[in-house]
Amino acid sequence: MAIIAVRDLGKRYGRKVAVDSVSFEVAEGEIFGVLGPNGAGKTTTVECVSGLRRPDRGSVTVLGRPPAEVRSAIGVQLQSSELPERMRVREALSLFSSFYPAPVDWSERLGLSAHLGVEFGRLSGGLKQRLSIALALAGSPRVAILDELTTGLDPQARRDTWSVIEDVRSAGVTVLLVTHFMEEAERLCDRVAVFRDGRIAALDTPSGLVSRVDGATRVRFVPSAPVDLAALRALPDVTDVTTAGQQIVVSGSEDLLHAVTSLLARRQVVARGLRVDQVSLDDAYVELTGGSGAEDH
């Protein structure tokens, strides 16, 4: 069942169209990625899902109801969440707990127990993010909205935060994750919506996005005997055949390897130094967003 349903969402700021005709559904228990360059409409979209912004057009439902009616089911960690510098971790947790009838303490699971007496201003970037997740989850929401959680973190803190997000999902929470990082989307997300100019340019699993790129798979080899390149080009899975010295490079869809090796076997040609490369989600992203920088933060 779809826990989040967005249909034909539209939002303008004055004359600026921030989001235009955006539709998607998120299934319960998914980690759903929202990806795209700066200004593509990601934050506006998730703010409409969280009920913080009212759409101009279209509809958003969470658990089948407008977000404003199910506030306690939605935990929000937004990009610029800052706390007073002198507020201690313990104080922040107890303040947020006081908002809810049945608060849940995530501090132990998120590795914050040893830092309860530390002031917010003295926490590392990774611990600040853990605290912001703990605060977003204090009301035991069914959906967590996490916006650019790992921007500005060092690689280790980013990896630690990823395992925290996996723990959150394991606890049964559906996650809507805004990110600029391909590696993060590939590692965590079940499906990803790639935003471009206020619209969804593609929506698929990370591997599905990769396979949309023309020539997503490349097979390279040196043939033991001359091969008819036209026969390779005629294979249904092949989009391109080039040569580099003695090496032949065949590009095409995922089933390419089987098609190429079968043809070579029939002609009793051995493929020496055979290598298969796959384009990365980075390549797919650049193609889908028209070459916009993915990691320009």
Ligand SMILES: Nc1ncnc2c1ncn2[C@@H]1O[C@H](COP(=O)(O)OP(=O)(O)OP(=O)(O)O)[C@@H](O)[C@H]1O
């Ligand atoms: N409050 C606002 N008033 C006017 N324009 C806005 C406002 N918020 C966003 N915009 C504009 O709307 C467009 C979409 O912004 P949004 O923040 O949703 O994009 P984004 O994909 O989240 O970008 P980023 O990755 O930089 O956070 C941008 O052109 C932005 O400048």
